[in-house]
């Protein structure tokens with residue numbers, strides 16, 4: 001099968017993301033600041049667009065993913081939503097939320113207690 005348009009799109013997207021990760025880690029401060037100002041709003045916009053598709057309803061179910069048979073019975077936010085939530089809300093100082101971390105527990109308690 002020839003390389004599809006979609007796989008080419010996917011490849012360029014991942015290359016772009018890899019470039020961002022590399023620059024964020026290794027570029028000098030001035031470049032990093034410019035990068036953040038230029039790219040952060042775009043990343044947030046992209047993430048919001050994705051989350052709009054996967055926002056849990058009042059029962060915690062994803063209106064997009066619940067139409068698939070395998071996830072129909074899951075009474076929790078979908079993996080896409082949880083992955084975004086965990087990636088964004090767990091800081092590097094706290095790789096795992098602990099019981100002693102009251103601030104974190106308060107912020108994430110609604111998700112943890114739902115399961």
Ligand SMILES: [Zn+2]
Nearest residue numbers: 054062065078
């Ligand atoms: Zn979903």
